[in-house]
Amino acid sequence: xxxxxxxxxxxxxxxxxxxxxxxxxxxxxxxxxxxxxxxxxxxxxxxxxxxxxxxxxxxxxxxxxxxxxxxxxxxxxxxxxxxxxxxxxxxxxxxxxxxxxxxxxxxxxxxxxxxxxxxxxxx
Numbered sequence: 001x002x003x004x005x006x007x008x009x010x011x012x013x014x015x016x017x018x019x020x021x022x023x024x025x026x027x028x029x030x031x032x033x034x035x036x037x038x039x040x041x042x043x044x045x046x047x048x049x050x051x052x053x054x055x056x057x058x059x060x061x062x063x064x065x066x067x068x069x070x071x072x073x074x075x076x077x078x079x080x081x082x083x084x085x086x087x088x089x090x091x092x093x094x095x096x097x098x099x100x101x102x103x104x105x106x107x108x109x110x111x112x113x114x115x116x117x118x119x120x121x122x123x
Contacts, residue, residue: 001027001031001032001035001042002042002045002046003046004026004027005021005027005032005042005043005046005048006046006047006048008020008021008024009046009048011024012024014051015043015048015049015050015051016051017051018039021039028094030093030094030096030098030099030100033099034099034100039051067098067102067106068106069106069107071097071098071106072098072102072103072106072107073107073116073118073119075096075097075098075103076092076096076103076107076113076116076119077118077119078097079091079092079095079096080119082095083095086114086119088110089110092110092113
């Protein structure tokens, strides 16, 4: 994973942002976060200068301290649109905008997530 992050950095000419990793990378930023604790840790482990884009107001909601319940619900709605239905745990981990632990702490386990009124289809 770190080698791929280095290769992507060389290709782009800078440390990749989360969105660049999502768009052009072989792995998702969630995978790096799961393995290394944060994107910053992964970037440092790869010998890259941490990307300062994460500290802008525009990207503040991506950092876990700023991710609200509403951010999580909107991200899951996006996944539902992409997949055509409620995601499984594996799909949420793969396609989620945030690490699963953030969804879990904001919304509860996958069973509770699937029971959210905001995600229920109208009868």
